[in-house]
Amino acid sequence: MQSSRNRAAYGFLAPYLLIFAVFWIWPIISSFVMSFQNTRINPWTFSPGANWGRLFSDPAFYNALKNTMIILVIQVPVMITLATIMAVLLNSPLLKAKGLFRFAFFAPVVVGEVAYAAVFRLMFNLDFGIVNKLLNAAGIPSISWFAEAPAAMALLIIAVTWRWAGYNAIIILAGLQSIPDDVYEAATLDRVSKLKQFIYITLPLLRPIILFCVVLSIIGSMQLFTEPFLITNRGGPGGGTETLGLFLYRQGFASLNFGYASAIAYTMAALAIAISLLNLWVGREPK
Template structure:
């Protein structure tokens, strides 16, 4: 009698289960790594072109000399700043331009925005485009254009002054008027940019507030001071801080318009930094100027945000 042995059936559940678990873990790892892979190009670009130059320039500010002659200098460059009369001249010029230009520009921008928002309703888009156009003009082109307009003998601005009976002004040859010429160029270039920002803020204010104020008998000035200005407080803070930072970093306009003259009357901190770095190749001192300017910008920005920012309730 022959007995036939039957092989036991093998349940193929353990191995596929392990493979499924391994596959799910691998998929989770890929999903977890995907955001980092997508961010990698931006992070590498930031590290190479932003973080590395910032750190390297900080280390450079503690050195002196150039090329193979570079050597450690400790805090010598920063001590030199305190005794450098030309640095203080550049800082004073920058401060004078800032004090005059920023309030003037922002006041004109706010008035322009209020006018476009309240009166010129049908042509609002056209006027908005018109006032914004100077902001897209190249800074070098703007400087060259105003250099011709402000010429003493045959400039269009002096011709206009003479037409109304006022004497001609030596815009680019007198220290005070050279700084005012820079103020004029900056105001023309950036007023429309800030006006468009204010216009966007004005359009976000509920009309019900103005209607309620008019019912209570509030006039235009009262409505402006009691409703418009408080409602625009965050926008005002943004433009004040941004304009202050931009003016402290002022370079293109005075460089093209006056070259820092006459007699360093329109020399700014950024221009002085450029001269030390790329004319005298004193990169350590130029880096120290850059970090002194960075500290100044940070302090002023913090003070402005403290004074104009929303108070905690």
């Protein structure tokens, strides 16, 4: 009886398991094997040094890694801080038309990537972009956003922050709303100021949610592809904004070196997991 019921259950699960095996498990295993193969010759041969050896000595890889880390180290804290501030503002009883603001903050996520990239390219155009016009109005000379590597990097950080800060704010807002009002009322009766309530009550209680957002953002930053591809013109200028995601794409789909691309992919995944675990460990709840 039990085993026939199990069979029926597996029967229902079979279509999913089949698709999962073909499109998930098999590529994961296959790409892992591929990372140990020299895929630049035909037939492919087992040659661990071809990809993994190259990875550790390739200046282009280190450039992409450096760019990704700069974005991650600057963009994630800035975005999470902004998202927390936005969430607190959205949660304020003084704010009218909350629904409208919630939608406005979340809207960048649903805007098509190509459209958003095009708008950013226009806004940051050297000659007629609104950003430079505003800078000029403030007495600051125009910045060549696409021709100078630091400016292009800043542009990427601004773009990614614009796109994802609202998304994280909505997640943090959910966390804020789960903190009961009477905890704040108790603190008010304890003569604790609003600022101290935020520092000593809100932030510690939001910690799991903020950690979740940080981990999601780290994974997202490690895989960053759309923005450097579309906004800064394929990692330009001169590889100045080339990220690991873009480097992987170029190796895999421009140079068709699948073995090397697989090794990059595994390195990216390992880094994302390591940084996320470190983050979870640092932010763990004290015993």
